[in-house]
Amino acid sequence: MLEATNRFFNNAADHLGLDERMRTILTTPRRVVRVEIVTESDSGELMHHLGFRVQHNQARGPMKGGLRFHPDMDEDHAASLASLMTWKTAVVDIPYGGAKGGINCDPSKLSQAELHRITTTFVSLIREIIGPTLDIPAPDVNTNATVMAWIMDEYSKYYGFSPGVVTGKPVDLFGSLGREEATGRGVMYALEECLKESDRTLSDVTVAIQGFGNVGSHAARLIHQQGGSIVAVSDISGGIRNEKGLDIPALLEWVANHKVVEGFPGGESIEGADVLTCSCDVLIPAALENAITADNAPAVQAGIVVEAANGPLTPEAHRILVDRNITVVPDILANAGGVTVSYFEWSQNIQQFQWEEARVIEELEKKMRRAYQAVAALARDERLDLRTAAFVLAIKRVVRAASTRQAVGHLLPDSLK
Ligand code: NAD
Numbered sequence: 001m002l003e004a005t006n007r008f009f010n011n012a013a014d015h016l017g018l019d020e021r022m023r024t025i026l027t028t029p030r031r032v033v034r035v036e037i038v039t040e041s042d043s044g045e046l047m048h049h050l051g052f053r054v055q056h057n058q059a060r061g062p063m064k065g066g067l068r069f070h071p072d073m074d075e076d077h078a079a080s081l082a083s084l085m086t087w088k089t090a091v092v093d094i095p096y097g098g099a100k101g102g103i104n105c106d107p108s109k110l111s112q113a114e115l116h117r118i119t120t121t122f123v124s125l126i127r128e129i130i131g132p133t134l135d136i137p138a139p140d141v142n143t144n145a146t147v148m149a150w151i152m153d154e155y156s157k158y159y160g161f162s163p164g165v166v167t168g169k170p171v172d173l174f175g176s177l178g179r180e181e182a183t184g185r186g187v188m189y190a191l192e193e194c195l196k197e198s199d200r201t202l203s204d205v206t207v208a209i210q211g212f213g214n215v216g217s218h219a220a221r222l223i224h225q226q227g228g229s230i231v232a233v234s235d236i237s238g239g240i241r242n243e244k245g246l247d248i249p250a251l252l253e254w255v256a257n258h259k260v261v262e263g264f265p266g267g268e269s270i271e272g273a274d275v276l277t278c279s280c281d282v283l284i285p286a287a288l289e290n291a292i293t294a295d296n297a298p299a300v301q302a303g304i305v306v307e308a309a310n311g312p313l314t315p316e317a318h319r320i321l322v323d324r325n326i327t328v329v330p331d332i333l334a335n336a337g338g339v340t341v342s343y344f345e346w347s348q349n350i351q352q353f354q355w356e357e358a359r360v361i362e363e364l365e366k367k368m369r370r371a372y373q374a375v376a377a378l379a380r381d382e383r384l385d386l387r388t389a390a391f392v393l394a395i396k397r398v399v400r401a402a403s404t405r406q407a408v409g410h411l412l413p414d415s416l417k
Contacts, residue, residue, distance in 0.1 A: 001290070004314055008387055018413075035051045035125040037050070037051050051125065052077075053101035053126050053137075055098075055129070056097065062135060064339060067100075067151075068081075068100070068101075069142040074104060081140075084100075084332055085339070086394070087390070088332040091394045093370075094339065100140075102143075107142045115147070119154075123155055127154075132162055138339070145175060148167070176348055177355065182342075186364060187308045189337070189372070191282060194306070202228040204281075205228055205282050208275050210286060212233055220252075224249075232246075236287075239275040240262075240270065241274075276292060277299040283304070290311065292305075305328045307329060332390050333371055333386070
């Protein structure tokens with residue numbers, strides 16, 4: 001996966017004429033940590049899991065990025081996702097660098113008590129390298145507000161009251177209003193901006209969404225509220241489709257009761273993978289990486305693909321879609337709403353002052369629309385696809401910050417000034 005991220009980075013680096021030395025500096029993480037998490041299961045057996053934290057770059061501020069609990073989690077995933085965080089925080093222009101981490105585990109096979117022990121042991125093992133001014137974790141796949149509360153609690157045992165060590169906390173425990181839905185909401189704003197380019201609004205389009213977790217379900221709810229027709233949805237259990245538009249409030253209630261979309265009576269059941277290639281105007285992959293590859297990219301029917309997940313397209317798939325004139329709104333832009341409201345949460349924690357939800361939404365909307373417009377303008381001016389333009393914008397911002405810190409700005413090539 002890291003290789004894919006670096007290939008996208010290198011397309012932008014080629015455009016900017018970066019030399020090998022600069023590329024190496026910008027792609028090499030500054031710290032990679034691997035820890036052995038040994039805990040007891042509920043039945044008293046010893047459990048052993050590997051935990052990771054990769055800190056990629058801190059030129060623009062403390063490092064920021066989610067924690068993922070997943071059986072595929074490894075150093076390569078963490079490094080790739082950490083790098084994406086550096087570019088993402090730069091695209092939306094918030095004062096952070098990039099990091100990512102997680103634990104190689106299958107949460108569906110663990111009790112709450114076991115997950116709690118694993119999480120707190122992980123925090124005790126990485127506590128020296130995280131902190132409100134150093135590296136601030138957040139939720140990602142299979143982690144949520146409760147897990148963030150455990151992290152805050154454990155870290156505070158060592159360092160005293162520290163709500164700013166982690167974001168995505170419960171609203172009752174120093175979290176921010178509007179954080180839980182923020183990534184989905186940001187996806188909606190990015191899509192709205194994209195549609196403006198063809199004089200369309202959400203009520204003009206049909207949408208298919210892969211993944212119905214935090215990001216996918218909130219994106220579906222908000223797009224549906226604005227008049228968008230969600231014609232297909234999938235999750236780990238399979239897919240459902242209704243050409244006339246799924247009743248999203250009913251589907252949300254179904255999933256709240258049954259955990260998965262499978263069995264929902266308001267649509268025909270289809271293979272999960274078919275959601276990616278069904279007939280629709282907009283496709284939103286919101287599950288995991290590598291959902292669209294060279295194998296299924298030629299069959300994608302949507303005219304716009306909005307990457308709500310991180311890395312859902314392989315570089316080959318991206319090339320195929322761009323060559324087919326399909327607009328791809330890249331992850332480092334489309335799903336940046338989550339880290340943006342994480343930044344607002346952190347700011348509130350530092351100020352010890354809670355914002356009203358309307359303020360969170362207003363500031364998020366401003367950040368997302370501005371970022372989209374900046375990327376789209378660069379893409380138009382320099383004849384780039386949106387992903388390469390987003391990387392170009394981000395690389396310029398990171399390099400400028402790094403070189404200013406070290407007083408070597410005058411040595412930069414013109415393309416980076
Ligand atoms: P989540 O765990 O809440 O949901 C993941 C969803 O994907 C679930 O509905 C799951 O059933 C589904 N899924 C898993 N495998 C699937 C498959 N093969 N086919 C179809 N569906 C499948 O995770 P999330 O927080 O919604 O994150 C989803 C993606 O968005 C990840 O790539 C994550 O890195 C990215 N992301 C999340 C946030 C955030 O704030 N949570 C922010 C930015 C990016």
